[in-house]
Amino acid sequence: MQRRHFLKNTMATGAIALAASSGLLVPGSVLAAWNKKAFDAKDVQSALKGAIGTELTEATDKIKIKAPQIAENGAVVPITISSTLSNVKSITILSEKNGTPLIAKFNLKGKSEAFISTRIKMGKTSNIIAVCESGGKFYSARKEVKVTIGGCGG
Amino acid sequence: MAKKSSIKIRAKAKNGVVTVKALISHKMETGLRKDKKTGKVIPAHFIEEVVCEHNGAPVLEAEWGVAISKNPYLSFKFKGGKAGDTVKLSWKDNTGKSDSLETKVK
DSSP states (O other): OHHHHHHHHHHHHHHHHHHHHTTOOOGGGTSOSOOHHHHHOSSHHHHHHHHHSOSOOEEOSSEEEEOOSEEEETTOEEEEEEEOOSSEEEEEEEETTSSSOEEEEEEEOTTEEEEEEEEEOOSSSEEEEEEEEETTEEEEEEEEEEEEEOOSOO | OOSOOSEEEEEEEETTEEEEEEEEOOOOBOSOOBOTTTOOBOOOBOEEEEEEEETTEEEEEEEEOTTBOSSOEEEEEEESOOTTOEEEEEEEETTSOEEEEEEEOO
16 A cells, blocks of 8 residues: 555656646645545544544634534535634644545644635535644534535535 | 636735635546446546745645535635735645646735
């Protein structure tokens, strides 16, 4: 498996190099290779472990998840995560019952505020988990969203 | 540029805080759906990373999975920006395709 990943990554990097040399600017050089293991994980624990290096998070009320109580269309669920924690370094979003729970990780650099708004897909009714990294610790909050039509597969 | 950019981006400054709103046109295929006619699985095709820079310095680096909706929307805020600064957004997908767009803070 490891070797296969290696090959795949090398090929992808090659493509980036090609794009870069043809004058396109790509973010590839800024980030390390895409975290395939975490995004492929089938349960919340291993997804968390892959994304942030630990599965232990402290529940807090300082993270606010704004999401609809009932989402009619699971393919497009608007969510907003904000936090009053100081110095938030990253925000990770998971949907507990998706086939692969990890949705996205946002790394905030220096001046960014703890605020992210986006739209996600949800397979079925599930908790949304938001994890914020602050001062070397991980804090989490969750909120249930009811989904009437799933957005994965279909 | 002959082709229209896949990115639409707006950045607005208010009291030193810049709010960036962006829309990317991308199909974000999960790799789980099947083509109804042929019954074959449609291969995954989605954005893996998004980077946003303010005056050339990164302010946000995002890693995305397939569970970000089709034609992704993203909004975030950062401090220390003012009107006239540049904000640049770039993305790269799992097939190596990429795009970027620069705008001025209003």
